[in-house]
Amino acid sequence: MTDHVVILGGGTGGTVLANDLADRLETELATDKVRVTLLNDDPDHVYKPVWLYVPFGQREPEDGRRPLADLVDDSVDVRIDRVTDIDTDTRQLRTRRGPAIEYDYLVLATGSTLAPAEISGLAEGGHDYYSESGAKTLREELLSFTGGELVLSVIGSPHMCPAAPLEFVFMADDWFRERGLRDDVEITYTYPIQRVHGNPHIAEWARPLMDDRDINVETFFNAEAVDPEAETITSMEGTELDYDLLVSIPPHRGVDLIEEADLGDNGWVDVDKHTLEADHADRVYAIGDAADTGVPKAGSVAHYQAGVLAQRLASEVRGRPATATYDGKTLCFIETGMDAASFVEFDYEQPPSPAPPSQKLHWSKLAYNESYWLTARGLL
Numbered sequence: 001m002t003d004h005v006v007i008l009g010g011g012t013g014g015t016v017l018a019n020d021l022a023d024r025l026e027t028e029l030a031t032d033k034v035r036v037t038l039l040n041d042d043p044d045h046v047y048k049p050v051w052l053y054v055p056f057g058q059r060e061p062e063d064g065r066r067p068l069a070d071l072v073d074d075s076v077d078v079r080i081d082r083v084t085d086i087d088t089d090t091r092q093l094r095t096r097r098g099p100a101i102e103y104d105y106l107v108l109a110t111g112s113t114l115a116p117a118e119i120s121g122l123a124e125g126g127h128d129y130y131s132e133s134g135a136k137t138l139r140e141e142l143l144s145f146t147g148g149e150l151v152l153s154v155i156g157s158p159h160m161c162p163a164a165p166l167e168f169v170f171m172a173d174d175w176f177r178e179r180g181l182r183d184d185v186e187i188t189y190t191y192p193i194q195r196v197h198g199n200p201h202i203a204e205w206a207r208p209l210m211d212d213r214d215i216n217v218e219t220f221f222n223a224e225a226v227d228p229e230a231e232t233i234t235s236m237e238g239t240e241l242d243y244d245l246l247v248s249i250p251p252h253r254g255v256d257l258i259e260e261a262d263l264g265d266n267g268w269v270d271v272d273k274h275t276l277e278a279d280h281a282d283r284v285y286a287i288g289d290a291a292d293t294g295v296p297k298a299g300s301v302a303h304y305q306a307g308v309l310a311q312r313l314a315s316e317v318r319g320r321p322a323t324a325t326y327d328g329k330t331l332c333f334i335e336t337g338m339d340a341a342s343f344v345e346f347d348y349e350q351p352p353s354p355a356p357p358s359q360k361l362h363w364s365k366l367a368y369n370e371s372y373w374l375t376a377r378g379l380l
């Protein structure tokens with residue numbers, strides 16, 4: 001009998017997992033003891049961290065795209081199709097174009113989606129760099145912005161890369177200074193809770209940097225509505241801010257089919273945070289943004305979780321007990337300007353302790369981004 005492992009989502013988590021399984025199960029794949037299928041709705045693999053640099057003219061959106069088929073081992077069946085339904089009772093997926101796909105093991109690596117429509121006026125009045133098209137448009141806006149109120153509003157949590165909003169305001173501060181415009185630009189950062197970041201250790205580190213850089217902070221600001229005509233954003237707490245340029249981190253959701261399959265709320269799969277097994281279905285797992293583990297929605301997390309799950313699945317296929325567990329490991333470089341960055345590494349037990357910002361860490365982040373394409377292939 002051939003076991004069929006189906007990975008849904010060819011982003012960071014799904015691609016790293018597919019290549020790791022190809023390596024671990026080389027013999028089983030060659031002897032048809034197992035098949036691995038990777039399903040993605042886009043022929044390209046998209047590396048989202050590039051988008052942070054697009055508004056500042058440092059990278060092009062195309063730098064974050066490569067054909068998925070070029071990144072994945074030949075022993076994996078890569079299919080470009082959109083999954084429209086998951087039936088965990090019959091262990092079947094339905095897709096937009098092809099016949100139903102049966103699985104023995106299903107991994108959900110479907111990532112995050114943006115839901116700007118949840119905030120009235122946001123789609124019309126706000127810009128973002130959390131999408132490829134948003135990052136491109138924001139570059140035009142920033143280039144023509146020579147003075148006024150720039151508001152960066154983090155709307156809701158969780159969202160991808162919790163450090164990226166801080167990175168954006170630190171980079172914008174530097175960017176306007178380099179252009180001699182900083183005195184003409186007010187930068188305001190809003191955050192939904194009573195500090196500037198979800199993690200108290202990172203918040204405590206970031207706040208003095210923001211004060212030093214004259215970045216205004218509005219905490220307890222849960223955006224309720226944007227008025228594109230009046231150019232205001234208001235919060236549920238009753239605060240109204242004027243803006244000339246609004247940059248938002250829109251509300252995030254997982255994909256609808258997860259909720260439709262009763263695997264979790266808002267598109268996030270309820271999982272055991274150590275084994276990554278779904279709470280509400282057998283032989284279903286989730287990694288990366290889709291998995292509700294409580295750790296940041298970050299590519300590094302997707303990567304580490306993929307490694308753990310590859311070990312577990314290889315054990316399952318071989319009929320051995322699966323022992324590998326995910327310890328919450330998260331790694332993150334945090335840009336603190338155009339040429340300096342900090343770095344944090346933490347897990348379920350150890351809190352983050354941000355490193356002093358340095359140019360070396362900034363170059364390390366850029367090097368990490370470049371080497372990503374090798375990492376995704378499993379070569380690093």
Ligand SMILES: Cc1cc2nc3c(=O)[nH]c(=O)nc-3n(C[C@H](O)[C@H](O)[C@H](O)COP(=O)(O)OP(=O)(O)OC[C@H]3O[C@@H](n4cnc5c(N)ncnc54)[C@H](O)[C@@H]3O)c2cc1C
Nearest residue numbers: 009011012013041048049083111161288289297298299300
């Ligand atoms: C601006 C920005 C900066 C970031 N910077 C960093 C950083 O510096 N460091 C870091 O670690 N992380 C960073 N991240 C976060 C990181 O990009 C994500 O956490 C990571 O991509 C999550 O990987 P994933 O595999 O879970 O999902 P994704 O990479 O989003 O992949 C999900 C895939 O599933 C596919 N899919 C979804 N639904 C279906 C369906 N129904 N059928 C078929 N295919 C489907 C999607 O098309 C997509 O290809 C950043 C994100 C942003 C937006």
